[in-house]
Amino acid sequence: MPFIQINLGEGRTAEQKDKLIRAVSAAAADAISVPEASVRVWLVEVPATEILVGGQTLAERQAGRS
Template sequence: MPTIRVELMEGRTPEQKKNLVKALTQAVVETLGSQPASVDVLLYDIKRSDWATGGELWSEKK
């Protein structure tokens, strides 16, 4: 059973997440030959204040 963990900066809409989950599931089905029901996708929303790139928090970027 493939499990995909996706970490996203918060702010995506439910529709965007739904489309992402469908696309990831389909990619696994096509690539690995898995059944859709066996593919788990875990979405983690990360606050901008908990995500940094280049030593700078995203919540402090302009």
């Protein structure tokens, strides 16, 4: 039974996160030929202030877009 953890910076909608975990589950089941019921996927949402990208926090980068 595969266990898949996804670490994702905060800021996505509930719908986007749901779509992601469902797609990953289906892809894993297909890739290793197991029933999707045996696949475990969970998402860990990381606060944007706790991710650094190129010397800026994700929160700072996101604020620069607006």
